[in-house]
Amino acid sequence: RIATTDVTYVVANRLLKKNPGQKEQIRQYLTKFAKYYEGWTQRLDLFVDMFPVHPDYVETFERIPVVEKRGVLQVLSAAFKKMSNDEVPEDTPGLIAADNFWEFILENPATRSNPDVKATIECSNVLVDKVTSGFPQNRKQYQPMALRVIKGLSVHRLTTGDIHAPIGLTPEELRDRLCLYHPMAAEIGGEPASDLMGIIEVTLREIRTTVSGQFLSHNEDNRQYYLDLKKIEDYDAIIEKKVETLDK
DSSP: OOOHHHHHHHIIIIISOOOHHHHHHHHHHHHHHHTTSTTTTTTHHHHHHHTTBOTHHHHHHHTOTTSOTTHHHHHHHHHHHHHTTSOOOSSSOOOBOGGGHHHHHHHOHHHHTSHHHHHHHHHHHHHHHHHHHHSOGGGGGGHHHHHHHHHHHHHHHTTSSSTTSOOOBOHHHHHHHHTOOOTTHHHHOSOHHHHHHHHHHHHHHHHHHHTTTTTEEEOTTTOOEEEOTTOSOOHHHHHHHHHTTSOO
16 A cells, blocks of 8 residues: 555656756746635645646545556556647646546546446546537537536546445535636636636536536535436426526
């Protein structure tokens, strides 16, 4: 068993070792985005050391029972290789977050043979297809974020121990753990984290409308969103969609 702190140390100091000049460049880059997220300012040193990996990535990976814990080093190494020639994006934080791991699950035959993973993939694919093909034209600018949300919730579904448990993530947790960002947040002019939160909440509503609530539930009490594998029809969402087409 490799402790989470040890894995984080290996990632930061072996896979992603940086000199002081590189750290300073990264710090300046990330500081631009820190105001949009909860706790970034206090953890900025860790974000710099782990860049381009979100510090929460390792913890999320270790909570997925169907993958070997030390496999995170191999998965991240492959991700670094794939992105090594890419330019650092100017208008997003550019971090590898938990939703990035969903691609590995889709591409790994050994993982897909697990019944829980297979059921989650089938559910997630339906949502991705609906958002890809049916997202409203006037909200297209939020579609990439919507797809990231679905992939992030798909990964989270596998971390809960029971894929049918009504456990999910709040909009704030989705923002911070997936490092969701939209350049429009910088143009609103209000409190940065709240402005970004407003865009994420609009995106979540559009996802629910687009998929008619299928396979996606929202707990009003704790504000968590989660993949609901048994939810074939959401009658409230269907009614809401119908209401939009009716006159007064």
